[in-house]
Amino acid sequence: MKKVNGAMVYLRDVAHVRDGYVPQTSMVLTNGTKGALLPILKAQGASTLDVVSRVRAALPGIQATLPPDLEIKPLADQSVFVKSAVVESCAKPPSRPVSPGS
Numbered sequence: 130m131k132k133v134n135g136a137m138v139y140l141r142d143v144a145h146v147r148d149g150y151v152p153q154t155s156m157v158l159t160n161g162t163k164g165a166l167l168p169i170l171k172a173q174g175a176s177t178l179d180v181v182s183r184v185r186a187a188l189p190g191i192q193a194t195l196p197p198d199l200e201i202k203p204l205a206d207q208s209v210f211v212k213s214a215v216v217e218s219c220a221k222p223p224s225r226p227v228s229p230g231s
Contacts (some may be wrong), residue, residue, distance in 0.1 A: 159202065166204070181208035 131138050140146055157164045171180040185203070192201050 154162075157206075177211045178208050181206055 145212065157166045169184055170175060182221070188201050188203070195201070
């Protein structure tokens with residue numbers, strides 16, 4: 130609230146105010162069952178392989194804290210692409226001749 134030119138300006142005058150939650154605008158379904166999606170993003174400079182490995186290692190402990198009818202299901206794993214790129218780059222011969230000491 131603030132007085133402007135002698136008139137009281139209320140929050141309702143400049144915003145939509147309601148007591149409640151933001152309306153749901155998206156839905157996650159897995160095999161027709163409602164779910165929740167929790168993306169995990171790595172920090173700049175962090176290893177994708179390390180982050181995925183540590184998250185996967187933590188999942189059983191997190192699952193143990195949940196009610197029995199809640200299940201954690203990883204949906205995407207970027208480490209698959211990183212591993213493939215590493216294997217592919219290691220399998221290719223160098224694109225230019227390599228001389229000793231270079």
